[in-house]
Amino acid sequence: xxxxxxxxxxxxxxxxxxxxxxxxxxxxxxxxxxxxxxxxxxxxxxxxxxxxxxxxxxxxxxxxxxxxxxxxxxxxxxxxxxxxxxxxxxxxxxxxxxxxxxxxxxxxxxxxxxxxxxxxxxxxxxxxxxxxxxxxxxxxxxxxxxxxxxxxxxxxxxxxxxxxxxxxxxxxxxxxxxxxxxxxxxxxxxxxxxxxxxx
Amino acid sequence: xxxxxxxxxxxxxxxxxxxxxxxxxxxxxxxxxxxxxxxxxxxxxxxxxxxxxxxxxxxxxxxxxxxxxxxxxxxxxxxxxxxxxxxxxxxxxxxxxxxxxxxxxxxxxxxxxxxxxxxxxxxxxxxxxxxxxxxxxxxxxxxxxxxxxxxxxxxxxxxxxxxxxxxxxxxxxxxxxxxxxxxxxxxxxxxxxxxxxxxxxxxxxxxxxxxxxxxxxxxxxxxxxxxxxxxxxxxxxxxxxxxxxxxxxxxxx
Numbered sequence: 001x002x003x004x005x006x007x008x009x010x011x012x013x014x015x016x017x018x019x020x021x022x023x024x025x026x027x028x029x030x031x032x033x034x035x036x037x038x039x040x041x042x043x044x045x046x047x048x049x050x051x052x053x054x055x056x057x058x059x060x061x062x063x064x065x066x067x068x069x070x071x072x073x074x075x076x077x078x079x080x081x082x083x084x085x086x087x088x089x090x091x092x093x094x095x096x097x098x099x100x101x102x103x104x105x106x107x108x109x110x111x112x113x114x115x116x117x118x119x120x121x122x123x124x125x126x127x128x129x130x131x132x133x134x135x136x137x138x139x140x141x142x143x144x145x146x147x148x149x150x151x152x153x154x155x156x157x158x159x160x161x162x163x164x165x166x167x168x169x170x171x172x173x174x175x176x177x178x179x180x181x182x183x184x185x186x187x188x189x190x191x192x193x194x195x196x197x198x199x
Numbered sequence: 200x201x202x203x204x205x206x207x208x209x210x211x212x213x214x215x216x217x218x219x220x221x222x223x224x225x226x227x228x229x230x231x232x233x234x235x236x237x238x239x240x241x242x243x244x245x246x247x248x249x250x251x252x253x254x255x256x257x258x259x260x261x262x263x264x265x266x267x268x269x270x271x272x273x274x275x276x277x278x279x280x281x282x283x284x285x286x287x288x289x290x291x292x293x294x295x296x297x298x299x300x301x302x303x304x305x306x307x308x309x310x311x312x313x314x315x316x317x318x319x320x321x322x323x324x325x326x327x328x329x330x331x332x333x334x335x336x337x338x339x340x341x342x343x344x345x346x347x348x349x350x351x352x353x354x355x356x357x358x359x360x361x362x363x364x365x366x367x368x369x370x371x372x373x374x375x376x377x378x379x380x381x382x383x384x385x386x387x388x389x390x391x392x393x394x395x396x397x398x399x400x401x402x403x404x405x406x407x408x409x410x411x412x413x414x415x416x417x418x419x420x421x422x423x424x425x426x427x428x429x430x431x432x433x434x435x436x437x438x439x440x441x442x443x444x445x446x447x448x449x450x451x452x
Contacts, residue, residue, distance in 0.1 A: 080325070083324035083325075098319070100312065104311075106315060107314075166315060167318070174311075180314060
């Protein structure tokens with residue numbers, strides 16, 4: 001006689017949770033609540049209830065699989081306990097060998113995007129062609145239209161993959177720019193030099 | 200060498216002689232052309248000062264790098280006029296503030312890049328599936344209910360060669376001019392004159408054209424005279440006597 005591997009109470013929400021679990025196994029990118037609701041033909045509120053059940057069931061430390069809320073959706077990943085084994089078998093092509101220039105370009109696109117290569121070059125002080133090409137190839141940024149004027153440069157924005165790689169629920173999860181660096185201090189130092197002699 | 204010592208670094212350049220901070224102030228106030236400043240000379244002066252000391256002063260080096268970077272940007276903009284419009288329009292203090300703003304913006308982005316790198320490090324234990332985008336469901340093209348006999352008839356229709364299109368109506372058959380020559384001569388042998396339009400009434404356009412050609416031939420041979428009271432009025436054809444031929448010729452001339 002067949003018996004379930006886990007003792008699961010067969011109520012409607014649990015049946016829904018099992019279906020969502022299956023969808024998340026098949027998906028290669030995070031699924032939004034709306035996408036899941038469309039696939040299971042159920043309302044979003046019940047889907048969120050079922051997802052709560054799954055998050056509890058697939059919490060870190062409880063299973064080899066962890067359900068995380070990332071890049072605006074829900075996705076499975078391996079538990080941190082299995083990271084070493086994963087590293088021996090798999091590659092990380094997206095983030096491997098990201099140069100400082102690429103990371104600076106990525107930061108500019110993430111915070112100021114959509115933005116164009118000339119805008120990136122103006123901030124970094126050097127051409128951004130190579131870094132942009134590398135980020136495009138990795139799938140961390142994509143084209144997002146052109147600047148408004150005629151013949152405007154192509155603009156770029158970050159992708160959901162960027163949010164997933166950096167474990168961000170959304171771009172809003174990035175730290176505030178004001179909390180980074182010491183811009184005011186630098187400004188003060190330059191102005192001091194300029195005004196000290198004049199006064 | 201402290202950070203303040205960098206500002207007081209004594210320079211002996213072709214275009215300027217004095218402390219570094221005075222040079223920067225003159226540049227920002229546009230009292231000195233950036234293109235005249237030998238940046239390499241400033242760097243050499245700094246390196247010489249640095250070499251005199253046994254220890255490496257990182258704070259002084261950092262301060263010098265920031266100031267020399269700002270100076271380099273000023274010089275670069277002066278060398279490329281189209282790029283310099285923005286800064287030229289500003290007062291020296293505003294230009295300094297603009298430069299500082301840009302440097303601060305870049306520094307914040309560098310800090311953001313550092314944060315991203317640290318984030319990559321801390322999240323390095325997260326492994327997840329990377330794959331192509333999942334297949335979207337295929338949309339099935341549904342057909343309206345079809346009747347097999349109707350479909351068979353449609354296919355048969357495709358297999359039947361279409362009827363050959365007749366081009367017979369396009370063929371032009373010209374009756375001989377001689378036919379009308381004889382006809383008009385016979386007519387004139389019985390009557391002194393006739394009305395051309397009423398004679399050709401009922402004929403096809405091609406036959407009417409050939410009949411007109413015959414008329415011109417008879418006129419050319421001097422056998423007939425032609426008269427038409429007004430444009431598009433009926434053409435009157437009459438047999439021509441010798442004296443009338445002369446009169447007609449004189450009138451035509």
